[in-house]
Amino acid sequence: MGSSTLSSSRRAKPARVLILGSGPIVIGQAAEFDYAGTQACKAMREEGIESILVNSNPATIMTDEDVADRVYIEPLNVAVVSRIIERERPDALLPTLGGQTGLNLAVALADAGVLDEYDVRLIGTPLEAIRRAEDRQLFSDMLGKIGEPETESEAVSSWGQARTAGARLGLPLVIRPAYTLGGTGGGIAHDWQQFEQIVKAGLAASPITQVLVERSLLGWKEIEYEVVRDGAGNAITVCNMENFDPMGVHTGDSIVVAPSQTLSDKDYQMLRSSALKIIGELGIEGGCNVQFALAPHPTVLDWRRNGVERPPYTVIEVNPRVSRSSALASKATGYPIARVAAKIAAGRTLDEIPNKVTGRTTAAFEPALDYVVVKIPRWPFDKFAFGDRSLGTQMKATGEVMAIDRTFEAALQKAVRSLEISGRSLLWDGADETAEGYTQANDQRLWYLMRALRDGTTVDALAAESGIDPWFLYRLRNIVAMEARLRDEGLDRGLLRDAKRLGFGDAQIGALTGLSGEEVREMRLELGLRPVYKMVDTCAGEFEAVTPYFYSTYETENEALPQAGLKALVIGSGPIRIGQGIEFDYASVHAAWALQKAGYSALMANSNPETVSTDFDTSDRLYFEPLDEEGVRDILENEGLPPSIVQFGGQTAVNLAGPLSARSLPIIGSSAEAIDLTEDRARFEELMRRIGLPQPPGSAVLGVEDALRTAQRIGFPVLLRPSYVLGGQSMEIVQNETDLARYMERAGAAGLGSRPILIDKYLEGREVEVDAICDGEDVFIPGIMEHIERAGVHSGDSMAVYPPIHLTNSERDRVVDYTRRIGLALDARGLINIQFVVMPGDGSGSLVYVLEANPRASRTVPFLSKVTGVPIVELAVNIMLGKTLREQGWEGGLWPERDLVAIKAPVFSMAKLVGVDTHLGPEMKSTGEVMGVDRTFQAALAKALMAAGLMLPAQGSILLSVADHNKMEAVPIVRRLAGAGYRLYATEGTAALIRADGIAVETVHKIQSDEHPNVVEVITEGLVDGVINTPEGRLVATLRDGFQIRRAATEARIPCFTSIDTAAAAVEALVHGVATYTVAPLPEYREPRAASVPA
Amino acid sequence: MAEGARLVLADGTVFEGEAFGAAGRASGEVVFITSMTGYQEALTDPSFAGQILIMTYPLIGNYGVNPADCESSRIQVSAFVVREECREPSHWLSEGTVHDYLAVNNIVGISGIDTRALTRRLRSAGVMMGIVTSVDTPEEALAHLRLAPQYGSIDHVAAVSTRDSAAWNRDGSIPIALLDLGVKFNIPRLLEQRGCAVTLYPHDSMAEEILATNPAGLVVSPGPGDPAMLDHQTSLLAELAGRLPILGICLGHQVIGRVFGGDTYKLKFGHRGANHPVRDVDSGRVYITSQNHGYALDGEGLGEGIEVKLVHLNDGTVEGLKHESRGILTIQYHSEASPGPRDSEYIFDEYLDMVRERAGDTRRELARRIA
Ligand SMILES: Nc1ncnc2c1ncn2[C@@H]1O[C@H](COP(=O)(O)OP(=O)(O)O)[C@@H](O)[C@H]1O
């Protein structure tokens, strides 16, 4: 019998491979793993190997049934995956493509003996290699053995030891507690006082009272190499990448450039050789990422000190799997690392794997770039203005953008445009005035640097304070110099061309020259200045390439001659951010596929390197470009003005509908007019009135007086939001006049006073959501979803159930009827998403209100496509191409409900976002989602909560602190918890309520009181396994206490329920769901249940 | 503002750009290299003598120039073509810009042109003669170009080789003769690191001169130009083959191939870059190699005893030979790297093992005879 811990790729090719996905999108683990997993599945299929895919995230291409052979949308834990293994009997497991989640789960399965029991062998990088890379001690031993330098450090267990170690290593020092996650409790100390403070906190935070005191490498260059090695020992580096931000800022939070810019060949080869030596020693079989710190100068590290020569670099870490960086490297070079890694796992050697890009070479080579690639992270601080914006050793970005050009300046400026922060260019000057702007890294540092350079600060001074290599700062200064030329010199062809070559956008040039962006555009077209498109070909032009993968630049030769035949441009969704996640990439990819199926060439435009949509074989032609008006119009003009599809790329694409149609550029699908009708609140209200559909009462108000008057008319609670924001930003539910006045004052102070505030009656009813497909005559509804949380929690943050569990027939009929009427009234073509609130009526039946309608693909399209089996995107695309639903064999109305229950649950990344309140509200905060599907509500719920990490343990204790208006609803929850044997802790008021019900409870003290344990301590000291805390209005004091409770729970990584509805559901799942859930491939759940077998 | 300059190809194509480095004109064979780093090593590589070098990577000069990155005592290219040259380099070793370096050495440069379009042109049409000039109109340039000697008609080796034999270092235990056809410093450097005492010999050395110093082995260096022109070196090596363990690198490999009956031919646009995959036919292992050659060896006519040991993975060209009994090892690529990956430094070790083994054999043989 084969041992699972020994892998040899040269062994017989496996027949059935289990592939683990990475689960929900969280900060640090985003769409790149969908890209990797999808590549892996495709590679397995090419090899004739059956793939069994497990992932809890429905918004992924990899979980499509025509990508993997067997698809399980199930929680990623040992219990569930063991059951899948038992059922499917794979002979191999591929663990290295599902991020840290997949890797850790594979190790856990091995440790639990599951792999041995079922004779499943790990393919790809062997378990031993994974352990030697992941375990810091083993890794350090390995480095020592092969003579590779590591950062000096010392493990200490007391403050005394720490002091000695600190004195030896010298300030500044990095402190890393042992056995905590993601840098928790660690930090960087710049003085001894700070050192003492962090060490002591770190010792307390470490379960084994141990911290690592490490020499700080702040200011060193941070360099990464992406490496691939096969089972025969052939190894190559795909590319290297240099961080603009030096060591001390996580690479995921750094601006990154590929290839390295400031490394000489000797530097480059020194690190390359080291990377290859390390992965050879580890025995990696597949893709791998090696991170280095490189001393930029002998004054930083005197590496010839004491006559001993040591290399001027140290190895930071190795990730023995494909990673975010490898996705970036793949897109930056055209070399598909995940695909190659999967093929290696299937037993291939590099020289046996064809290079699909050139069609004539193999994977055994190193890409040569003839362009510069810049990646900029996308941070969520536009959402979380109160969060801590500083960047350090723990990642905070939710997504990233990439841009390619032939100069660094242009790649950088295009990347800035790609960020889509309200049209912000490097000219933006809104960053807060702080002296530390560029010394302490934060999300706005780039703009601080620009400001300082404009003010005449020297490159040397900036380099000294920021640690950024002068080369990058000279490039920024070059941009500043061009700004001055544009301001001062007359705009002629030469100057305009030089500016375009440095990546200046039309709007930016306009701002500097007193013209409108449109005038600049007209001028440059008149002067014959159009971008040309060059190919990403892996070989710097050396070989003819067949890849259809392009970037724009201002040079002479255009390699992207218009694609022949019928074609359309799919506008993608740009960087992943809160509110616009991977769901929209899913829809964009399906749109491209649907176009191809209909005989069209699919052109794709996107700026996000993590995604499947930017995989070069997803579309017929990929344009890697900023998704703004200039970028998209240039592409369209280059292609001879084909029609655009804006429905699938989220708000990014929808926002382009207006500008494109204003220039008479054709859009297929719902018109810009239909989109405007829904986005302009006044027009939408007017439309609803005309077709006689009810909306929550409300209006737009100016000033406190006006607001109070309106609130009196419609009655509290009310929902407030500025009129111009999207994504539920700054939205608040207000219970009384005091809070209303405060909100209005705050809005005034924030400079929003001149703009109207929208005030609506807050309807605390059941929220219901539909995705529908409309062809102008018929409206087809694949399914209705009901939210678990009552209205008031953003639809992206609520749990949604398909099919609805509480809707009466009459309510359902009204939802269907309203949807049809709205779709037809808008004359929508393609998809439309509508949110309703159902309010219990008084006698005459309930009322259904329309909250909002959006004629575009929504976040729930992948979820609904998967659970209903309806090819939603394909139907919509065909309608855009002129085929009605009937012509496609479908008809209007509601699609029969499937005999399953599917629940979508949001997932948050709050542990990474210090200072952000976690409670649910109308403003979206989640970064990803999971799905639980089963035959019963309770079982599906249990799986959804498990997958989201919100499942309460079977036995345990819980802390309750609920708002007054929720207290009555809390009673049944408390009873069930007590019935399940839970031990209860509660804050005063809640405790009184529980005791009054005759249930035992321990009262915990307020934070301010001197008694212990207080409400936060019961969490930090591990006394409770979960928290139910519903926030009380906006009262400052309770909010503050509540905030601390919620943060403490987040940091302790225990479930924290801030909506009474979620809490009720979680308790329901605990009591009834866990024991009953099943595990089956998704298509099986869609089949009608077999005639019930008696248990 | 920079002065204008242009690159004119023999087929009449004109690329307008900006002048940098020295003003003037220079002609040569136009070739491209795809290495992303190592521009200074390339500039000073004698194998580029007589050629106008294009860097396909667009940003050149970022880390400046410094004495340690020289591969010979001067700039060897006839002109330098880049998309963008950096006037604000950043590296602690940097002592100046590429612009100044070219200017001081009187080498013409041109920047600001669409180097990718140029590369694609050469890829499809093949390498050709060209001229870079900041002092002529395109018509004048073309007239000058017509008068310039063809790349293949010049004995470039004679121009770049050392004139007299000279010791590189004396303190090694293995005496190695290095036939300089255009050597890069990193070859003797790596040999020195491995305990060799290296002596450089000029291209026109005679066998007796080399044998007189009793070296343990002979390394034949890379160099520029058409191997078919190197009659003297071919007969020299025919004479030495079997008498000394020989390592032939690049041009050295080609000449040795000719000694054993192989023919050489010109490649359409050469192999120049740091990413060339080469397979060892015995072990199946693939190595990423640094390459710079415009000619290749045809394996067809190779005689008895010499085997093709390494082949290029992309186009199957001969990348290395081995003659077991005569102690000959050759590689078409650059085991000395610089620029490029160091993965093939092991070739020096393999060769020196062979040298040591042979030395041992000879000693044993002597001992046997004496006994
Ligand atoms: N000794 C150190 N001094 C300064 N910064 C460091 C040090 N070690 C790590 N870092 C920074 O912390 C970041 C995260 O560390 P790393 O070990 O790569 O963790 P992760 O596994 O989260 O990527 C790195 O990208 C680097 O910028």
Ligand SMILES: Nc1ncnc2c1ncn2[C@@H]1O[C@H](COP(=O)(O)OP(=O)(O)O)[C@@H](O)[C@H]1O
């Ligand atoms: N009048 C209302 N009553 C109750 N809840 C509402 C009301 N209006 C909006 N909401 C809640 O706020 C959330 C966000 O509002 P919505 O208009 O959908 O914003 P977005 O455009 O960001 O999706 C909705 O999902 C719903 O839960």
Ligand SMILES: [Mg+2]
């Ligand atoms: Mg890291």
Ligand SMILES: [Mg+2]
């Ligand atoms: Mg890591």
